[in-house]
Amino acid sequence: MARGGQGLARVAVVVRAGAAPLWWVGVFAAGIGVLPPGVTGRRIGVLAGAALFLVTAVVVALARRRRYADLARGAARAGKHDVLQDRAVTVRNWRRGNRWWLLAAYAAALGSSFAVPAAGGMLLAGAGTGLRLKAAWLGRRERSLDTLLWVRVDWLDKRGGSPAGKAVRAYRGTGIAAGDAAPGGARRRDAALV
Template identity: 60%
Template sequence: MGRGADALARVAVVVRAPAGWLWWPGLLAAGIGALVPGPTGRTIGLTAGAGLFVIAAFGVFAVRRGRYAALARGASRAGKAVILQDRSVTIGVWRRAHRWWVLLAFLVAVGSSFALPAAGGLLMAGAALGLWAKAAWLGHWEREHDVLLWVRTESARRGGAAGKEVGGYVLTGPAAGDARAGGARAAGARGGAARAGR
């Protein structure tokens, strides 16, 4: 790429990418765990799991929100030579990089059910809900300011959408890319090179 031709990924999509891969395996692990007669019993396990679900959801939603907000406030307008990464590509990159970690988390969640039935799976599902909520919060910010937030792909790959590698966000108009505010797929939308004012 030439000078200034940065590849950008939607911030909300980067945040949202792990959610589905934590939610469904988490619910499956919780379902399997509910069938395991652990030493604490199913009632205690499910009660503890519900508590962990809520704690994980609120914790994941709250973590680094201040940094996300600061990066959003300091975002600069995208140049004319940027490349906007498709939503499916951003999600695929995350899944390829983390699939074994998700499998390990699933196995640990199922295994933990022999001590505390269903709790580990509900913890995973709670983390997924927190990620969806954070993506929705970012979407609310985008709609309020009538822009979309983007992050350089190499920075997001190394440390996530708000990691220490991220020096700042980039803004485009609300019509850019192929995802709606909050990172959900926009029906019929197409990606492409961003233009100032889009």
Template identity: 70%
Template sequence: MAVIVRAGAAPLWWPGLLAAAVGAFVPGLTGRRVGLLAGAALFLVAAAVVALLRTGRYAELAEGAARAGRSDFLQDRAVTVRNWRRGHRWWLLGAFVAAVASGFLVPGAGGLVLAGSGAGLWAKAVRIGRRERRDDVLYWVRTDWVVRGRPAGKQVKAYRTTGPAAGDAAPGGARRRSR
């Protein structure tokens, strides 16, 4: 489940930083200094909002988590990340274009909002990873319940759990490091 949350972090973070860097070279309507300061404030706001959004629903689903059964189909981390990124590639491209275009009005602000959203997703995945370590489980969402890459959507009835050594993901959705 944390893999789905974390899947969007890098595709928002790096293009956001690139868009902010492009915007920093454009004077824009507000000027570089005002644009980058506004972007820095918006970065913090976006990161906080994304990190704290729907945390109650995540906790509620984690509390009612059941052990994964034989009939549950759970995907590998790489497959989940690939599917999420393929399903959202046009949204990510559109967000990048909008962030670069906003640089002509408020330099760097759009890119920093995009990067802040990626940082917020990463922070949310880290929080989920702490819970997984505390509970000594990995939380999973059945693939037939995930609609449009939402791990806490209305179709998700409950999470499934496995031991922390199951699958190819570490707690928090990161790649499991080989020893």
């Protein structure tokens, strides 16, 4: 980065990057996993999976909220030489760094179906839903603060990392119109011209 600028990735985009892959991996694993009757039987497996889905979604959505809130309150303004990473680049980096973990989670969810049908897949889908809910919560915070939250790329580890991990010491903030992602990390939809 020129003149001391830093590469910055959107916090909400990093959080949201894992939501879709976890959701789809979970849905496929649950769909295939419901085929074998398993040790417990399909009915118990699906009911246990539904409970796991709900509990996992709530736990993931609420995890580390205080840390995110503390970092958001202390966010300094981004400098003019800081480089804002595109949403697509952030998502691609997270997914590349975590692809083997996602594959292993899919295999584990399928394997668990022989004991408890569909439960492992529903757990993964719940984690994806929880990440989406956490990104939405971050989006509401960004709107209330009127500031988009960014984290230094070098503080995220090579696997995409957590934007609230130990290596992250502070967030940077920009105006609400900066970058190509809306508050919450979704693609920015340009307002229709009147």
